[in-house]
Amino acid sequence: MQNKPQAEMTASPSKYPQGYFRPKPCRECGEVFQPQAPSHLSCSQACANRMLTGRYLQRNYRITLKQYEALRQKQAGLCAICDGEGFVMASHHKMKLVVDHCHASGHVRGLLCHNCNRALGLLKDSDEVLQRAINYLRTATASPLLLESRKA
Template sequence: MRQYGITVAERDELIASQAGMCPICLAASAEHVDHCHETGRVRGVLCFNCNSALGKLRDDPDAMRRALAYLEGNVWKPTLVAQGVYRLPS
């Protein structure tokens, strides 16, 4: 049986190479095959939550960087320069 172009044995090998854990959160079991939606290439095996998060951010690295900046408290905010005039961060 194949899932996303890999066999169950290949999936199990990936999970074993990740010590059975999700490589993103390091807290949950790796159970869901993650793949690039553009190329179909399998990237690894993730937990449900991390796999869903990547999908919800549309596999967009820029969106993920903004999410990281947000979590770290570096929120993107325009600066008021004059009444009704804002400078955007670069």
Template sequence: MAQPGPRAPLCSACYQRARRARQGPEIARRANLWSKYRITVEQYDSMRTSQDYRCAICGVHESEVDISRVGGRPRKDGRALEKMPLAVDHDHRTGEVRGLLCPGCNAGLGNFAEDPSRLWSAVAYLERFRTTG
């Protein structure tokens, strides 16, 4: 039987996926925050504190967030995924981090393509149909 040849080098994404599969949740969290948003865990925690552990838009406290709505792929090694109730919100054009949002507000901004005119139009629409009392 022929011996298998040397393994081909992994692409960057496959290498990162394999490396993170071996890491614990805290190391993976640190790596994800840095690779996606260029912030540290300490910076994330500082934002949580400065926002009083609340969504920057609706003000819901992180303890009231249904983390079953929080995304994240399950870990292949079966270890628990550390889910954070407040997502890092960032400008998709510039990468600038704006704050921390609950899943609903984060999805809402995304669904409106981060377009203020669409959001204002939605507000005007809701105001037209607002009932008093």
């Protein structure tokens, strides 16, 4: 698995019998490139990122990168709940929208921003708890005790 950035993947060709690394096709796009090390599998950092993202999706959700991209296109690149564009959580993350899935069945439900995905998890993926939260928001008013404490 390639964890290093492309630029850091180098080896000394003189340590290998042929004295150089033969050009080979990129595993992501198929373009022939000159590798800098035997473990160099992709022609660019963009292709390396796509390969890693694809493996992550396959390993964790049993979907391909193409299936993820089709779902993202179907949702117009927006969160299925809040219609936001999402955001990248950390530098090693590549996707603004995360895969939401049913923990019981493993089936993918859609793509969500990190906040909406977290909210569902905090609400225990429960229709009942979510409905109680909705009812609370619709009926709750400011407590007279809280209003009086602000005046003091």
